[in-house]
Amino acid sequence: MSKVGAHLLIWTSRLNEDTVKIFHKVKEMGFDGVEIPLINAMEIEFKLIEKLRNELEKINLACTCCAGLGKNENLIDEDESIRERGKSYLKRFIDICSDFGTDTLDGVLYGTFEMSKGRGRTQEEWNLAVKLIREMADYAKDKKVTLYLEAINRYETYFLNTAEDGVYLLKDIGRDNVKLHLDTYHMNIEEKDFYNPIVKSKGYLGYMHCCENDRGIPGTGHVNWDEVFKGLSEIGYDGWLVIESFYEPMSVIPIASSVWRKLADNIDDIPRQGLKFIREKMKEYGL
Secondary structure (H helix, E strand, O other): OOEEEEEHHHOOOOOOOOHHHHHHHHHHHOOOEEEEEOOOHHHOOHHHHHHHHHHHHHOOOEEEEEEEEOOOOOOOOOOHHHHHHHHHHHHHHHHHHHHHOOOEEEEEEEEEOOOOOOOOOOHHHHHHHHHHHHHHHHHHHHOOOEEEEEOOOOOOOOOOOOHHHHHHHHHHHOOOOEEEEEEHHHHHHHOOOOHHHHHOOOOOEEEEEOOOOOOOOOOOOOOOHHHHHHHHHHOOOOOEEEEOOOOOOOOOOOOOOOOOOOOOOOOOHHHHHHHHHHHHHHHHHOO
16 A cells, blocks of 8 residues: 655755654654655764654654755766765665665666756766666665656756656666656656556556645646556555655755745645645545
């Protein structure tokens, strides 16, 4: 049975001791878990992780982790030193997942986030991604962590935009602990529909962000949720369904969080009402 999570970025982009208050809010709303962004991964001390993990265990709230690479930590860069930094960052992300006790690391793990080169990807970049993600997958396997590669829209990456390309990449990588991560916000931009990409990703799809087309409350926009849940039901999907939104712009991820107007009267309306909608769809489609 699928579990429903709330992305921490709805409220904040940084981990600190006050994050426990958000954990309690998420639990009170009825979510199964919370997705934790590792934006400041190199600054996070084990002492803080231990405190947060203990609180999650105390209130019986599961967690997943998400991450992305910057222009100086890019697995597909032509500069070997930048690729090596990318590997170091990914290993750090994986280690933090292990410290949190989660087996899930999702996001833009293959290359630079929020980047365009004025061209499409090259075969050399593809080959680098395959080679280095294999290495990272082997490292992650020892930590019992699975990597979920997210296909995102053309304005945030030129490398991986569609579910079809994600499946091709996973086939080339050939590791059991590397899966596909889809997001309905990005699908709304890049896919022809929602049903077919999900069905054609059977056996590869392992993580879902359930987001409205404007990043607002799921069920209030024009995402075709019946296609989404019909597809998930037909492939027997039992992975996470996570609501991701950004209530206000964040300097650390300015393009992804380009929210210049209020998407809800209250920040908590997005996850609270979104959860109700998703639970209803899960019930309707037997998830």
